[in-house]
Amino acid sequence: MKMRKLLAPVLGLSLMLPAAGAFAAEGTTADYNPELQTRAIQFTMGSKMYMVNGMSKSMAIMPVEYMGTTYVPLRYLAANANMKVSYDAMTDTTWLDTGLARYEFWTKGTNAKVYKVDNMRKGLNQPIISRNGHTLVPVRWFADQFDWNMSYSNGMITLTKVY
Known part of the structure; x- marks a missing residue:
């Protein structure tokens, strides 16, 4: 009989203990959630080296400034943002596949200021x-389009995103 009287309170307390621990924990969600990660990509103007989360990498072409706008190679942005790039030289078409949408770009003529997202035409400022066979995009456009934080200081372009 005594065992039955103790069973309900013990079970009740055992169910409440994990919740009490969660309320007592201090810190942010990112501290306790291993799925949330920060990705940082840094480009330096005039350099073919770039950094991803502190690790140095090299690329075939460096970022450039053109008509007052900073451009970075799309292939290196995409590879480090979990996106894929493909190119067709016959049609001068570059595709960016984000996993959620497919972007289509051209670099010649008036089409250079137009792109498509899943066959819907959009315009660019x-x-x-294109430089040496590489497609370059305005870094500000990329940051705004894909919700990356961007900063620019002393020739260093830093893009960060929390996943």
Whole structure:
């Protein structure tokens, strides 16, 4: 009989203990949630080296400034943002696949200021450009389009995002 009287309170307390621990914990969600990670990509004007989360990498072409706009190579942005890039030289078309949408770019003529997202035409203030066979995009456009935080200081472009 005594065992039955103790069973209900013991079970009740055992169910409440994990919740009490959660309320007592201090810190942010990112501290306790391993799925949330920060990705940081840094480009330096005039350099073919760039950094991803503190690790140095190299690229075939460096960021450039063109008509007052800073451009970075799309392939290196995409590879480090979990996106894929493909290119067709016959049609001068570059595709960016984000996993959620497919972007289509051209670098010649008036099409350079137009792109498509899942076949819907959109316009750009600055053109998409090509240098030595590489597609470069305005870094501000990329940051705004894909919700990255961007800063620019002394020739260093830093893009960060929490996943």
